[in-house]
Amino acid sequence: MSDASNNYPPARTDEEREQQMIALATDEAERRIRNGTATSQLLVHYLKLGTEKNKLEQEKLRAETELIVNKSEAAKSAQQSKELYAEAISAFRKYSGQEASSDEEDIFGDD
Numbered sequence: 851m852s853d854a855s856n857n858y859p860p861a862r863t864d865e866e867r868e869q870q871m872i873a874l875a876t877d878e879a880e881r882r883i884r885n886g887t888a889t890s891q892l893l894v895h896y897l898k899l900g901t902e903k904n905k906l907e908q909e910k911l912r913a914e915t916e917l918i919v920n921k922s923e924a925a926k927s928a929q930q931s932k933e934l935y936a937e938a939i940s941a942f943r944k945y946s947g948q949e950a951s952s953d954e955e956d957i958f959g960d961d
Contacts (some may be wrong), residue, residue, distance in 0.1 A: 861867035879896070881889040898904055 857956070858870045861870055879888070879892055882892060883896070
């Protein structure tokens, strides 16, 4: 077995190190499959990766992640809009000679 660790620069973070280890394990799995020494578990693992079910599960995970990100962005946007409206109402009241009141907190449900 060749020393494949020379192909990678030293990891600077735990995440980089994890990615290096995954790459090394994948390289070893490929070597074993190519030379015919792979276990049945190794073969089944890679066969499952190529199934339609796995592809659909990956697609579903990506869609769920995107949905979560979109919901988070929508919540942030709603909060920013709420703050802008409150500032605008306060500015209008000051402009018209009224003092800002605590009614704004009631209107916008100050958290």
